[in-house]
Amino acid sequence: MIVGLGPGPAEWMTPEAAHAIAAASDVVGYRPYLDRLALRPDQCTHASDNRVEMDRARLALQLAAEGRTVAVVSGGDPGVFAMAAAAFEAIEEDPRWLKLEIAVAPGVTAMQAAAARLGAPLGHDFCAISLSDNLKPWGVIERRLRAAAEGDFVIALYNPASRARPTRIMQAFDLLRGMKASTTPVAFARAVGRAEETLQLMTLGDADASLADMATLVVIGSSETRLILRDGARPWMVTARTYGVRR
Ligand code: SAH
Numbered sequence: 119m120i121v122g123l124g125p126g127p128a129e130w131m132t133p134e135a136a137h138a139i140a141a142a143s144d145v146v147g148y149r150p151y152l153d154r155l156a157l158r159p160d161q162c163t164h165a166s167d168n169r170v171e172m173d174r175a176r177l178a179l180q181l182a183a184e185g186r187t188v189a190v191v192s193g194g195d196p197g198v199f200a201m202a203a204a205a206f207e208a209i210e211e212d213p214r215w216l217k218l219e220i221a222v223a224p225g226v227t228a229m230q231a232a233a234a235r236l237g238a239p240l241g242h243d244f245c246a247i248s249l250s251d252n253l254k255p256w257g258v259i260e261r262r263l264r265a266a267a268e269g270d271f272v273i274a275l276y277n278p279a280s281r282a283r284p285t286r287i288m289q290a291f292d293l294l295r296g297m298k299a300s301t302t303p304v305a306f307a308r309a310v311g312r313a314e315e316t317l318q319l320m321t322l323g324d325a326d327a328s329l330a331d332m333a334t335l336v337v338i339g340s341s342e343t344r345l346i347l348r349d350g351a352r353p354w355m356v357t358a359r360t361y362g363v364r365r
Pocket of ligand 1: 125126192193194195196197198199200226227228229231232275276277278307308309310311312331332333334335336
């Protein structure tokens with residue numbers, strides 16, 4: 119089973135995911151995700167570094183082929199920039215792996231969690247782009263950012279920055295500033311659902327891109343996204359479903 123753990127808290131993990139983990143003889147994943155789980159002493163854990171997704175996927179398939187009951191875990195949803203794609207990329211390497219019973223347990227992805235906190239920023243057409251250029255060239259990312267701005271999508275940016283790539287988010291903002299209104303609402307949602315959660319609202323014009331780190335999901339509005347101001351509380355960020363006209 120390829121399992122999504124949700125963005126952090128237990129109440130954002132599906133019962134299916136919890137059952138799959140409880141039923142597993144072996145749990146494979148990035149160490150911080152394994153640390154979040156209350157595993158039993160009889161369950162084997164296979165912790166790894168974040169950068170070795172393909173090795174982790176092969177190990178999980180190997181263990182399953184040996185007859186073990188394996189849960190491969192990802193934060194959020196396993197199909198969104200995560201382990202499900204890695205597992206299916208590896209699966210053709212060994213004919214025995216194609217015979218395995220594999221299922222994917224979906225999870226709440228970071229952009230849904232962030233959107234829930236912010237109001238309804240993904241209420242109309244939106245897209246998700248990972249700024250990580252570990253697996254794709256930066257030129258492709260720039261092309262997609264341009265197309266997303268051109269199409270006036272709300273943009274959810276995953277993997278906005280890391281120690282190895284601190285300036286990518288700044289380059290992305292520079293590109294978007296040349297194409298979108300400077301008043302466009304922008305949200306930085308960090309560690310949503312965890313104790314250290316922070317939510318910051320800005321405009322594209324004055325956003326400080328250096329605030330984003332690997333635990334941040336950045337939401338950039340479309341021309342229809344607006345803030346609903348409230349006394350003494352953070353504004354709601356909303357993208358109306360009626361385009362251009364208000365009913
Ligand atoms: N499969 C995951 C995404 C993995 S990519 C999912 O569906 O959410 C890792 C990126 O996800 C991070 O760099 C960050 O942009 C985002 N992310 C994951 N958990 C988050 C959280 N709790 N709060 C904000 N962003 C998060």
